[in-house]
Amino acid sequence: MRHINKERFNDCKPADWNTDALAWSLRVERSVTPKDVIRSIGNKWSLLKPGFIREYGDKCWYSESPRIGTDFDVDHYWPKGRVKNLDGEIVANINGPHTGYWWKAYDVSNYRYSCIFSNRSRGGGGKVDYFPISNENNRAWTKDCESDYNFRVILDPCDIEDVMLLSFEIEPGRVHPSVTEEEDQVGFFRVTNSKMLLNLDHETIVPHRYEIIKTTKATLRYLKLTFQMSDSDLDEEDRAGIVTAKDKLRNLCNRKSPFSAAAMQYVLPFSNADYLADIVDELDLDY
DSSP: OOOOOGGGGGGGOOTTHHHHHHHHHHHHHTSSOHHHHHHHHOOGGGGGHHHHHHHHOSBOTTTOOBOOSSOOEEEESSOSSOOBOTTSOBOEETTEEOOOOGGGTTOGGGEEEEOHHHHSOBTTBOOTTBOOBSOGGGOOOSTTSOOOGGGBOSOOTTSHHHHTTEESTTTTTSOEESSOTTTOHHHHHHHHHHHHHTTTTOTTTHHHHHHHHHHHHHHHHHHHHHHTSOGGGOOHHHHHHHHHHHHHHHHHHOTTSTTHHHHHHHHGGGTTOGGGTTTGGGSOOOO
16 A cells, blocks of 8 residues: 555546536435435546546555456445444444435545455455444534544555555565554554455455565565676676666556555665665655
């Protein structure tokens, strides 16, 4: 998971989005059954896919899986229909079930570009309608309620502090909290549950993330080894290999590349190494 800067969301909107989204939102707000109106308006948020791909790369914002041979979803971080808590129960109060965060249905800031394994029900995980919060007393039930964002459980790629809670170094290829339970009980809890709800360690994902890690480590070793060689010991093939390795490292760390968060975390400890001195400023090592 890399940080997604929402300040660039405006650049992802298609022409007339603001006008159309306002009209759709008003239709929903004036209805008795918001969910039915949203369904009748249709999947308009898909219009933002080309912009999201252009700005952030064609990969899932949660798992970082690339889109190959499949379609991706635009997830509503706050569910637009029914809402489930951490136990998978429909959130309800004395007035009945939560009607969903319908007022965010056409709010671009609520969209997350997502693979089907993270967004749909797959293998015991999938975000689907889940939006657990740490205290149900803070749940937003209407448009006029105070936001419950600060009580969220599921990690949000649009929040850099959430992104920094993930580590890929403890068990290569798999997601772990970057904090211990003793250091940050809430953060540890959120990573543990997000890993399950977002399918971050799905069996179809881990091997590919691990392959990126192995490639990153091998590239670092090659650059270190060739840096230690004298110039007279390097032939043209070696010099070409160094150029290729540096280009490979730039691409591995590029935040638009699949699983680049794992690559970045393996490169970061060596950012002051002499053998990276001439390219470190070109590597995307920010979360």
